[in-house]
Amino acid sequence: MSATTSETRPLVTLSGVRFAYPGRGNAPVLDDLSLSVGEGEFLAVLGPSGGGKSTLLKLLAGLAKAQSGRVAVGDVEIKQPHRDVGMVFQRPTLLPWRSVRDNILLPAGFAGGASESDRARADRLLEMTGLQDSAALYPDQLSGGMAQRVGLARMLLHDPRLLLLDEPFSALDAMTRERLSLELQRIWMAERRTAIFVTHSIPEALFLADRVVVLAGRPARILADITVDLPRPRTLETMGTETFNGLALELRRLFNTVAGDSGAQQ
Amino acid sequence: MRWIARLAPPLVTLVIVLAAWHYATGPGGLPSYLLPTPLSVGQALWSGFASGEFWPHVLFTLCSTLIGYAIGSVLAIIAGVLVAESELFERFIFPYIVAIQATPKVALAPLILVWFGFGLASKVVLVALICFFPLLVNTIGGIRRTDPELIAMARSFSRPGWWIFLHIKLPAAASAIFAGLEIGVVLALIGAVVGEFVAAERGVGYLIGAATVNMNVAAMFAGVIILALFGVFSSFAVRAVQKRIVFWERAPSDLPTGERP
Numbered sequence: 001m002s003a004t005t006s007e008t009r010p011l012v013t014l015s016g017v018r019f020a021y022p023g024r025g026n027a028p029v030l031d032d033l034s035l036s037v038g039e040g041e042f043l044a045v046l047g048p049s050g051g052g053k054s055t056l057l058k059l060l061a062g063l064a065k066a067q068s069g070r071v072a073v074g075d076v077e078i079k080q081p082h083r084d085v086g087m088v089f090q091r092p093t094l095l096p097w098r099s100v101r102d103n104i105l106l107p108a109g110f111a112g113g114a115s116e117s118d119r120a121r122a123d124r125l126l127e128m129t130g131l132q133d134s135a136a137l138y139p140d141q142l143s144g145g146m147a148q149r150v151g152l153a154r155m156l157l158h159d160p161r162l163l164l165l166d167e168p169f170s171a172l173d174a175m176t177r178e179r180l181s182l183e184l185q186r187i188w189m190a191e192r193r194t195a196i197f198v199t200h201s202i203p204e205a206l207f208l209a210d211r212v213v214v215l216a217g218r219p220a221r222i223l224a225d226i227t228v229d230l231p232r233p234r235t236l237e238t239m240g241t242e243t244f245n246g247l248a249l250e251l252r253r254l255f256n257t258v259a260g261d262s263g264a265q266q
Numbered sequence: 267m268r269w270i271a272r273l274a275p276p277l278v279t280l281v282i283v284l285a286a287w288h289y290a291t292g293p294g295g296l297p298s299y300l301l302p303t304p305l306s307v308g309q310a311l312w313s314g315f316a317s318g319e320f321w322p323h324v325l326f327t328l329c330s331t332l333i334g335y336a337i338g339s340v341l342a343i344i345a346g347v348l349v350a351e352s353e354l355f356e357r358f359i360f361p362y363i364v365a366i367q368a369t370p371k372v373a374l375a376p377l378i379l380v381w382f383g384f385g386l387a388s389k390v391v392l393v394a395l396i397c398f399f400p401l402l403v404n405t406i407g408g409i410r411r412t413d414p415e416l417i418a419m420a421r422s423f424s425r426p427g428w429w430i431f432l433h434i435k436l437p438a439a440a441s442a443i444f445a446g447l448e449i450g451v452v453l454a455l456i457g458a459v460v461g462e463f464v465a466a467e468r469g470v471g472y473l474i475g476a477a478t479v480n481m482n483v484a485a486m487f488a489g490v491i492i493l494a495l496f497g498v499f500s501s502f503a504v505r506a507v508q509k510r511i512v513f514w515e516r517a518p519s520d521l522p523t524g525e526r527p
Contacts, residue, residue: 061422081424093419096514097437107423138514158423 010036011162011194012060017069018219019055029055031219032069042188042195044209046202046251048258052220053198054090057164060196061087073162086160088168092147094139100150101126101135107158118157125153128187145176152184156191163188163195169204178236181207185233202251206244207234214251216258224254302484310484311491324492326468327458330386331496334393335454339447342398346405346443351431367399371457375464389461389469396457397450401443408442409435441515444508451500455493
């Protein structure tokens, strides 16, 4: 890849992707799904539980392999975990036997051999995520919000071109969620990496994303692809604007019809 | 000062039990050939150690227990890792491991004595065998119960299999392994004593056996007390090591300890 990649050139391309979990009959979670995400874009994937959102991230992280179709990041077809892709999980997934700093350093060097530059970068990330005073703490001493920040910092240390976030705030209380959304925006604006953020919260999706894709049904289909044209940095006041509320209402209506359909099926 | 407060209640219990024992063996109480007085047991312990008579026996039991425990534990952890990590090994070997685990190892004692002689070797083999299985099962269980999301996380960062084993599965299994080590150390002592009961010229088990023949009940009690102390100290030592190594689990006793034998 050249350094002069234009903003419009997609970093992520999925074309005709089909995926079914083994041993669950033949019903595929994704079938003939195509989606592309531009370089530097923040995409939110919105949808009900079991709508294939997490599966989509697993495919991009290389933790699952599509049965047909193509999943690519940049010029690389993803068949196994790739160093250009980093992920934050729904649960913090920190190692309880490592301090906050050592958890963040997990993606660096094998056998604990983190280089000087890794350590310096870990220090910067600790500061960026407001964890500088917690570097020596162990995960059982952290609140849920702090633990997810460690997960975020760990992913950023990996220095990926594509950030995958799988409902990272869903286990947190509403206040912490809002604060972390603001922080995530700040971090994302500083780093400007392509991000795919999976959530089932409409306000969270609209607050963070440049573009919201609604995924629902089985196999999952893209029901809506909405551009969120709100200036950045977005603030808590943004959530009170007409544009924001209009988009939220539109998505809510869409969700309601989908929930009615899939509810009848299940 | 805190430890005094912690130690005082059990000490009070000890004093009450000793007093009751003393009273039960007093005039009109149980005859001394059934229950010796606490004083005579104390005398038997004292004279046994002071005369040097007990030392080789204690040393012998200590040696066979510790050597057998070390060998059995190392083999159990290695075998546990192989079974947990290799499907091939599991399919070929695991059913037999389960079958041998169901067999009371004590029943093998006479056979082992025939094969390995009446000295230290047979006791070491018996001890190793008896503490092998609980630790094996705990090691397998501990590794298998590793949070799959932690493994997925490490894989997403392209960590290779050996790294995931060393840095995620092994630490995740550590508390289950220690639970197996704790069960094992007590079983090891049982193995050593059983071996000495069956055939030996030395050891605390032999001492108890010899005292039985002479109807020296006080010496029998002395032997049991030595073994009890050894059992308590060794499981305490294992727990102390566990607290240092598995430091991230603040309340080890509250954790699932895996399968007990």
